[in-house]
Amino acid sequence: LTDDSNDDYQYEEVSTDDECSLEEGDEDLSQALQTVQKQAEDAHVLASPSCLTSEKSVSEIPEAMDDFFCNFLVRLGMSRTLDCFQTEWYELIQRGALKAEDTGLVPTVYTRNQQLQDENMRLRKDLENYKLAANQAKEAFLKMQKERDFHRMHHRRVVQEKNKLISDIKRLKTHYESYEPVLKQLTEKYEAILRQKTLTSLERDRAVGQV
Structure with a gap:
């Protein structure tokens, strides 16, 4: 075939809209379902704890070498x-005498050891404070115990004195009761003598009057 024959022949354009209209509708629906499913999976993955961004605490962030030594000296x-x-540190940095590994970050193990040492020192201080408070409480308890013993002894002495006074009162009462019959007898004798004296005085006055 020559080029002229190809140019004379009129080709008709075949439209694919009619043939693929149903297929395109199915593809659009399936694509939409896949998109929704993919978005749901992405949301589930983003919501999972493993994919959440974990923020490190300040204590877990490595310190710079100079900050580590400065904090050590300040403490x-x-x-x-x-x-x-x-x-001297900044002079060496300006002169470029320090290497990159010298001015880098402190290894995590040293930072962790420093944290444990700080925690140990804090616990030791707390222990000393607790010991001091315990000693003060012990001294206060011993003082109160001595005061309690003193007041207890004083109370016992007062009770003994009270019992002694009660015993003396009972003894005196018994002694007084033993004297009561004698006093009664003496009173009767006194009254008899007084009557006899009165009669004697009357008789004497009568005799004097007769004379």
């Missing part, structure tokens, strides 16, 4: 050593 109260360290 020990070595202010002059801290000033010397900072001055």
